[in-house]
Amino acid sequence: MSKIVAIKHAEVMKRLLNTPEAVAAYQEAMEEDALLEQLTEWRENAGLTKAEVAKRMGVNPPAINRLERNVTKASYHTLKRYAAACGINMTIVAANK
Template sequence: MKFKTHSQIHNELMEDPEYRAAWEAEERKERLQKLLVEWKAHAGLTSAQVAERMGIKPPTISRMEKNITSASLETLARYAKACGISNATLYF
């Protein structure tokens, strides 16, 4: 019996529209989470500093960076602004 590789199984599953949509949604979420951390690092800020600039508590920043689906688009734009990212350069 020949076993399939992870890639082969994944490629087969990607032919299912529901699986593909779920996979792509998860990829977008992960990219956005990484982007938040990159913005913060590029600005040389800590989570506490971003929170202060946004007028929220630091644990909220941590939760947002770990679970991006809990953040509204408005909150993400405020996070970007706190990190010095202008609305014109937002690309998420």
């Protein structure tokens, strides 16, 4: 019977993020996760349910569920409407590089 050997997170990351493509994909996933967290934070800070946001946006509640599950499919216009429904004036600011 083989033994299970624990591997530290840093070692897993080193093994998996060994190409520029893998690093880019990981960064993109992290950005998507951050955007989803931001949307949820806006809604929760506004004290709104998904159904209330949907009503303010003029869409059905399942649309908000889909948006919050798969934010990568959302258009800029949809994100602005979601933000406005939560009382947020969303603007995009270019990062200084």
